[in-house]
Amino acid sequence: MSEKKPAMPVARPDAAPPASSGEEISAFLSEVRAMPPAAKASGRRGRLVFAMDATMSRQPTWDRALDIQAEMFAETAKVGGLDVQLVYFRGFGECRASSWVGNPKALAALMTKVDCRGGNTQIGRVLKHLRAEIGKGKVGAMVYVGDCMEENIDELCATAGEIGLLGTPCFMFQEGSDPTAERAFKEIARLTHGAWCRFDTASPRTLREILKAAAVYAAGGRQALADFSQRHGAGARRLIEQMK
Numbered sequence: 519m520s521e522k523k524p525a526m527p528v529a530r531p532d533a534a535p536p537a538s539s540g541e542e543i544s545a546f547l548s549e550v551r552a553m554p555p556a557a558k559a560s561g562r563r564g565r566l567v568f569a570m571d572a573t574m575s576r577q578p579t580w581d582r583a584l585d586i587q588a589e590m591f592a593e594t595a596k597v598g599g600l601d602v603q604l605v606y607f608r609g610f611g612e613c614r615a616s617s618w619v620g621n622p623k624a625l626a627a628l629m630t631k632v633d634c635r636g637g638n639t640q641i642g643r644v645l646k647h648l649r650a651e652i653g654k655g656k657v658g659a660m661v662y663v664g665d666c667m668e669e670n671i672d673e674l675c676a677t678a679g680e681i682g683l684l685g686t687p688c689f690m691f692q693e694g695s696d697p698t699a700e701r702a703f704k705e706i707a708r709l710t711h712g713a714w715c716r717f718d719t720a721s722p723r724t725l726r727e728i729l730k731a732a733a734v735y736a737a738g739g740r741q742a743l744a745d746f747s748q749r750h751g752a753g754a755r756r757l758i759e760q761m762k
Contacts, residue, residue: 563600563601563620563737564600564601564658564736564737564738565600565601565602565603565618565655565656565657565658565736566600566601566602566603566657566658566659566660566661566732566733566736566737567602567603567605567647567648567651567657567659567660567661568602568603568604568605568660568661569604569605569606569644569648569660569661569662569663570604570605570606570632570662570663570664571606571607571608571639571641571662571663571664571665571666572606572607572608572632572633572634572635573607573608573609573634573635573636573637573638573639573666574634574635574636574637575634575665575666576634576664576665576693577634600620600733600736600737601618601619601620602618602619602620602625603615603616603617603618603619603651604616604619604625604628604629605644605647605648606632607637607639607640607643607644608632608634608635608636608637609635609636609637610637611637611640612635612637613640613643613644613647615647616628638668638669639664639666639667639668639669640669641662641664641667641669641674641702641706642669642670642673642674642677644662645674645677645678645681645688645706646677648660648681648686648688649677649680649681649684652681652684652686656685656686657686657736658686658735658736658737658739659686659687659688659689659712659732659735659736660681660686660687660688660689660710660712661688661689661691661729661732662688662689662690662691662703662706663691663693664691664692664693664699664703665692665693665694665696665699666694666696666698666699667696667698667699667702667703669702671701671702671705674702674705674706675705675706675709678705678706678709678710679709681709681710682709682710682711686710687707687710687711687712687713687735687761688706688707688710688712689707689712689713689714689715689728689732689757690703690704690706690707690712690713690714690715691714691715691716691717691728691729692714692715692716692717693716693717694716695716700714700716707760711761712760712761713728713756713757713760713761714760715728715756728756728757730746731743731746731747731756731757732757734746735757740758740761743757743758744758
């Protein structure tokens with residue numbers, strides 16, 4: 519991706535969930551701390567690309583979710599030794615990616631530096647960037663959070679199909695209920711053997727649960743996700759049921 523700027527620590531990833539109560543956040547952080555290091559058995563750190571739509575339509579929920587999302591990823595990065603790369607797009611053709619970050623504090627700092635700006639979606643550039651990163655080394659999964667799609671769906675699907683052949687699932691999280699976005703996100707998830715999930719301001723727990731499951735998968739693969747689902751129910755099972 520031509521506009522990748524490793525020197526600029528990544529900005530904050532896509533904040534999807536609305537603000538949760540202090541009790542819910544504490545419970546989430548406690549659960550994550552108790553999770554086993556899924557990837558240590560394989561002797562390598564997992565890698566997760568976290569991509570976000572930072573266009574203006576995301577602003578209403580972005581601001582409220584920023585701090586919570588940073589806390590989530592600070593803790594989730596510990597699961598199995600995850601390295602995370604943040605990718606975002608916004609404004610007039612702006613699409614950037616960070617270097618790979620393994621330090622939770624550094625990751626949280628990166629995530630707080632992005633604000634939303636008006637512009638069209640650039641999901642195609644995100645997918646092409648992911649494909650290029652896979653060429654450099656294994657990427658366990660990509661998490662994408664957005665609310666709309668304004669591109670050619672066939673072109674997106676062509677790139678998604680290539681990513682699917684390379685073995686990296688895309689977990690597509692949709693904010694809201696735009697039917698065009700839903701169709702595209704579901705197809706990208708299907709072609710990459712990933713999963714699609716909708717969330718809104720009333721369902722912070724849904725996103726939180728499935729983000730944990732996606733992180734476990736990126737760190738330790740399908741078996742780690744299956745083991746995790748035995749202890750943490752619905753969210754992980756939803757991913758397993760969709761991944762084929």
